[in-house]
Amino acid sequence: MVLATMLESGVSLEFYIILSTILFTIGVLGVLIRRNAIIILMCVELMLNAVNLLMAAFSTYHGTGDAQVFVFFIMVVAAAEATVGLSILVLLYRNRKTVDVGMFNKLKG
Amino acid sequence: MSTIEIVALVLGACTIASGLMVVLSMHPVRSVLYLILTFFLISANYILLNAQFLAIVNIVVYAGAIMVLFLFVLMLLNLSRDNEPRASSVMKLAASLAAGVLVIVLVAALKDATFLPAAEAAQGNNQGLVENLGQLLFTKYVLPFEVSSVLFIAAMVGAVLLSKKEKQIID
Numbered sequence: 115m116v117l118a119t120m121l122e123s124g125v126s127l128e129f130y131i132i133l134s135t136i137l138f139t140i141g142v143l144g145v146l147i148r149r150n151a152i153i154i155l156m157c158v159e160l161m162l163n164a165v166n167l168l169m170a171a172f173s174t175y176h177g178t179g180d181a182q183v184f185v186f187f188i189m190v191v192a193a194a195e196a197t198v199g200l201s202i203l204v205l206l207y208r209n210r211k212t213v214d215v216g217m218f219n220k221l222k223g
Numbered sequence: 224m225s226t227i228e229i230v231a232l233v234l235g236a237c238t239i240a241s242g243l244m245v246v247l248s249m250h251p252v253r254s255v256l257y258l259i260l261t262f263f264l265i266s267a268n269y270i271l272l273n274a275q276f277l278a279i280v281n282i283v284v285y286a287g288a289i290m291v292l293f294l295f296v297l298m299l300l301n302l303s304r305d306n307e308p309r310a311s312s313v314m315k316l317a318a319s320l321a322a323g324v325l326v327i328v329l330v331a332a333l334k335d336a337t338f339l340p341a342a343e344a345a346q347g348n349n350q351g352l353v354e355n356l357g358q359l360l361f362t363k364y365v366l367p368f369e370v371s372s373v374l375f376i377a378a379m380v381g382a383v384l385l386s387k388k389e390k391q392i393i394d
Contacts (some may be wrong), residue, residue, distance in 0.1 A: 127338060128333075129232075133268075136242075137238065139323075140243055141368050142322050144246035145318075147315050147319070150308055152296060156258050156293060159258070159289065161260070162287070167268060170277055170351075172273045180364075182351060183359050183363075188375060190375065193375075194377075198378050198382055200292060201381070204300070204385075205386065210232070211228055213302065223322065
């Protein structure tokens with residue numbers, strides 16, 4: 115191997131757990147503080163990527179490839195989610211001329 | 224502290240910083256560009272984790288396909304800094320507090336977690352290579368793999384149908 119593995123190098127599993135926790139929280143923060151619907155979708159992608167990173171770390175820790183296969187499935191779902199979400203957003207923009215999530219309140223009781 | 228540990232720490236810090244910039248930069252295009260940078264840094268993390276194929280796929284799928292889609296939509300909608308919707312400062316403060324509490328709770332919950340001991344085979348494994356992953360994908364996980372293609376078809380048909388400009392679906 116060109117690069118040493120995690121266990122050989124001494125980078126602990128905890129490091130990756132904390133890193134992906136922080137990345138996930140940044141995604142949550144973005145969903146909470148941004149009003150632009152496209153940025154909110156991007157922050158969802160960031161959260162999915164944090165989970166992917168955690169999966170890859172555990173895969174390396176246990177020496178099995180199963181978790182990495184699941185990362186592919188997460189990527190599939192993320193791509194499908196992005197396409198459908200963005201087309202819904204384009205449709206919403208055509209009708210309301212804005213992507214501010216605060217303006218999409220027609221269904222509010 | 225070994226060299227690889229320092230590399231991992233610096234890489235982690237860069238990933239977190241560019242992730243924060245995605246959230247904090249006010250211009251939407253700048254956000255997209257920082258997100259692409261974040262994906263590249265996450266790919267570097269994958270390489271450090273010995274998941275080479277995953278790193279390539281992450282760049283191709285996320286930075287190459289998904290983010291181009293996001294950029295296209297941003298250009299299409301013609302958003303700029305001026306008409307960027309902003310949350311109120313009270314909302315921002317509350318959201319930052321909530322996110323801070325979330326990270327503290329998660330880290331505190333994970334602090335005392337114990338892990339199953341890693342298998343001996345984990346030393347110097349090469350599970351991340353395309354050969355081993357392909358073997359797994361087409362034997363053990365062949366059914367989910369085929370089902371995911373159905374999901375893709377459904378998403379594609381949905382996207383095409385949604386963006387057809389025919390009649391007003393929403394008021």
